[in-house]
Amino acid sequence: NFSSIVNAVEEGRVIFQNVRKVVKFLLATNIGEDITLLASLVLFASKGLIISPVQILWVNLVTDGILDITLAMEPKEGNVMDEAPRKPDAGIINREMIRNIVFVALFMAAGTLWMFSRADQTAELARAQTLAFTTLAMFQVFNSLNCRSRTLSVFQLGFFKNRYLIGALVASVVLQALAQTLPLMQRALGTVSLSWEDWGLIVLISS
Numbered sequence: 001n002f003s004s005i006v007n008a009v010e011e012g013r014v015i016f017q018n019v020r021k022v023v024k025f026l027l028a029t030n031i032g033e034d035i036t037l038l039a040s041l042v043l044f045a046s047k048g049l050i051i052s053p054v055q056i057l058w059v060n061l062v063t064d065g066i067l068d069i070t071l072a073m074e075p076k077e078g079n080v081m082d083e084a085p086r087k088p089d090a091g092i093i094n095r096e097m098i099r100n101i102v103f104v105a106l107f108m109a110a111g112t113l114w115m116f117s118r119a120d121q122t123a124e125l126a127r128a129q130t131l132a133f134t135t136l137a138m139f140q141v142f143n144s145l146n147c148r149s150r151t152l153s154v155f156q157l158g159f160f161k162n163r164y165l166i167g168a169l170v171a172s173v174v175l176q177a178l179a180q181t182l183p184l185m186q187r188a189l190g191t192v193s194l195s196w197e198d199w200g201l202i203v204l205i206s207s
Contacts, residue, residue: 006081013080016092018072023092025147026068028101029140032108033059036136039109040116047125050116052190055133062175063137067144070164077149077157096150104146108139111205130180130191131198137176138206141169 033056040050051059115135119128144165145154160166180191194202 010076010081013083014076016086017077017080018074020092020097021074021147022068022072024097024101025071025144026064027093027097028104028143028147029064029108030060031101032105032112032139033136035105035109036112036132039113043113044116044120047120050113050129050132051136052129052133055129055189055191058179058189059133059137059140062179063140063172066168066172067140067165070162070168071144071147073164074148074162077152104143108136108143111139112136115202115205124192126190126192127194130194131202133189133191134176134180134194134199135202135206137172138202141172142207144169 033051037049037051037056040047044050112132112135116128116132119131148154148162148165149157179185179189181193186192
């Protein structure tokens with residue numbers, strides 16, 4: 001049945017697009033983490049790591065681990081059958097993706113390092129590390145929204161179109177807030193409580 005073939009091609013295109021979205025999200029966030037840590041060893045050599053290993057593990061498990069799965073569930077974006085066929089040997093990662101990944105990763109690193117540097121001048125080390133840790137996590141939350149489409153903004157796509165992702169976003173933000181407010185999590189992750197003003201600046205920078 002010809003219509004079955006058409007539907008299969010359409011479904012295949014949607015799956016390929018979503019695989020690319022997830023790969024772009026994971027590479028951008030992880031390269032952003034790498035650049036942040038490597039740059040911190042040069043810029044803040046006397047401080048050691050501005051984000052501890054357990055905090056990095058938390059970000060990778062709680063933020064990446066939830067968001068990448070739900071990003072793969074993104075519904076069909078427009079009419080994918082109007083697009084020209086891709087070459088059979090086309091890879092998942094292309095030149096456009098590489099540019100976007102590097103661009104986002106550099107922004108993540110710059111914003112996180114700036115937040116740490118700003119706090120380190122006036123506050124104790126634990127508070128500066130908590131600000132950097134939370135900023136990096138929130139960068140990944142907003143990046144998941146960026147990765148929903150190659151050409152459209154989240155407002156054009158419809159914010160609630162992917163309800164799984166929205167649920168994951170809410171869960172990530174709540175867990176990140178608990179990570180620096182619950183005494184048990186503070187001891188485990190080495191965090192301190194942040195003010196509403198701190199959170200406002202974090203959202204401003206990471207968005």
